[in-house]
Amino acid sequence: MHTSRAVARRQEQREELKAEMREAARAIFVRDGFQSLSMRKLAAEIGYSAAAIYLYFPSKEHLFHSLVEESFSRLSDSLAGLADEPSTSPVERLKRGGRLYVRWGCMHPNDYQIAFLLPVPLSGPYKTHQAFQTLRLLVVACLPAAGARDKRAETATQSIWAALHGITSLLIQRPSFPWRTKESVIQQVIDSAVDGAVTRSSRRGTHGGRNGRAR
Amino acid sequence: MHTSRAVARRQEQREELKAEMREAARAIFVRDGFQSLSMRKLAAEIGYSAAAIYLYFPSKEHLFHSLVEESFSRLSDSLAGLADEPSTSPVERLKRGGRLYVRWGCMHPNDYQIAFLLPVPLSGPYKTHQAFQTLRLLVVACLPAAGARDKRAETATQSIWAALHGITSLLIQRPSFPWRTKESVIQQVIDSAVDGAVTRSSRRGTHGGRNGRAR
DNA sequence: CAGAACACTGAACAGTGTTCACTGTTATGA
């Protein structure tokens, strides 16, 4: 066995072990919460020393990031799949996307929390924002191809994202809050955000002058 | 000096030192971020040993909590003050309250983040939710005294809170995200949430099964 | 078959929150 044959095989095993580490890490923080995931515990779980992990991930934060990336990539795919689905209307599709987002967050609380706990990585477009871009597509489909569609789509997407993020993170972090009904609040948030930003939009400038300026 | 004279004086000094500790803690995490606030650093700052802090706070988490309580109490007061202010309309007051909430969060990022990072305390109504109650009052003022006002107010308040929390926490955690314009997104979020939950409200289609419900 | 490349480890470093035996000091009741 010579030359590149061996090196390729090594590369392959490297990737396998890396995946095994990710898997074990996910298993631990799904079981015990991500707060209590330490490098030594993870190492013990897979039968290596703690130092070994650093041969595959440069830091704990990078390891976490790779987990989150993996997860958000799947969320993004789900959202993208929605765009092609024959549904009643673009608005209905967008709302469906919103419900998907919230539900996904609630089903992957660790991933979701870590994603918004970690400082945004040093550079490059990353999966969290890819999910945002997918959402944006759903929004654009709702807007008429009129004048400043891009700018309007941007504001609309960002404000909808904010609303979705708000209810998602609250449901995760305050599960025992006396929610009126989780479902009804989710729906109210989504309907308001979407209707307000996309269907009856454009007209702005209520809250006008009077006295106090906001800001 | 006898009996209760001395014990009262001691109590007083206790409270003073406790306040000094809180102050120092706040100073540190405003300067260096709350991630890098350690008990030993705080102790050094005030010229005591780390163990001394535990004579006044049972744990780091409790110390943090007392900081957050202090802050949210002030937010709640601000919001409460708004209710009496003569403004255009209840809806306008509510929106003003929303802007206050968001702006306050952005100006006290540490307090805000900690509040939603810490697990909700063991028992009792606490200041974070007191701010919520104040918000609720602003919402109630917007609703007609019709049939199920309480339930509607609850759903409305919770969904508005979710939206406010969403934009606030995103602005704090992703300050370098390419926001269309922070101001415009804030406004869009607030307008959508309030209008959707309070002005044109009531009938909400159950978003029924699978595809149905055109709207 | 020598030597480089690789995979991995134990021990250590600097730091964390927290506890505890041990000090002084201060107020108390007899």
Place this chain on the structure above:
DNA sequence: TCATAACAGTGAACACTGTTCAGTGTTCTG
């Protein structure tokens, strides 16, 4: 006045944490 109890504070230690690094085998390569 004086022993005693209550209080305030400390240094050292415990059990962790993430991370680094010298050293050790193993595996591939020219």
